[in-house]
């Protein structure tokens with residue numbers, strides 16, 4: 001609102017985030033509204049907007065609450081559900097086939113020791129179900145070398161991968177970008193803040209395809225028959241937080257912002273997962 005928007009609609013799939021926002025509602029009244037839904041559903045709630053901001057991933061609030069099970073630094077139930085619905089991370093590690101766990105760790109977390117960790121998870125759960133974040137951290141630590149100074153915690157990639165699988169985050173991003181394209185007015189801005197390389201690649205590819213820079217347009221067709229691009233890329237390179245911002249918000253270190261402007265061209269068929277460089281698992285089957 002402070003940036004000049006006349007009306008703001010905030011989406012979050014996590015019902016617990018809205019309570020602390022009551023003061024914003026008091027301050028801005030009807031100019032601000034909150035919707036407890038996934039952003040892939042945004043077109044069911046709004047049409048014709050001037051801007052869409054997708055601030056992806058997990059929030060500090062979620063990370064810091066041990067009870068939510070997102071953090072390998074705090075012991076808590078191995079949950080990781082943002083929306084508090086569907087199977088939890090504990091369900092996934094206790095019930096999925098070994099190969100599926102390995103695929104999740106490899107494809108969603110780029111964990112190179114995925115097969116060894118998956119095997120150790122299955123061995124461990126045969127003795128005792130895996131209930132807590134620290135149960136899982138201990139299993140991962142038994143497989144990977146100890147953390148050296150300056151290196152990421154050994155559980156970083158596995159926790160990221162499980163969180164993405166539990167919350168279907170890549171499907172959400174895929175659908176969310178296409179939904180934003182539908183509801184943005186010509187001239188409206190799509191702004192996406194991503195937190196790791198796979199997310200950033202998906203956003204970049206979506207923008208490139210929709211701006212006609214990646215195979216979307218057939219250079220052998222006469223110009224009049226080429227599909228008009230749906231977006232114009234505003235940020236050639238993604239924008240990272242500067243030192244000043246990092247000093248007050250160190251968790252912004254891996255954040256990247258990409259922006260594109262909607263044109264007046266009609267929306268066409270959705271891209272494929274392959275076009276977007278999106279890792280795809282087969283449908284998850286419990287063992």
Ligand SMILES: C[S@@+](CC[C@H](N)C(=O)[O-])C[C@H]1O[C@@H](n2cnc3c(N)ncnc32)[C@H](O)[C@@H]1O
Nearest residue numbers: 012013014037038039055056057058059082172
């Ligand atoms: C990085 S945080 C956003 C923080 C917020 N912009 C702020 O400044 O406090 C990401 C938030 O997005 C929510 N979220 C993640 N994926 C979502 C989705 N597919 N649909 C709706 N909300 C989602 C999470 O529950 C989390 O609260």
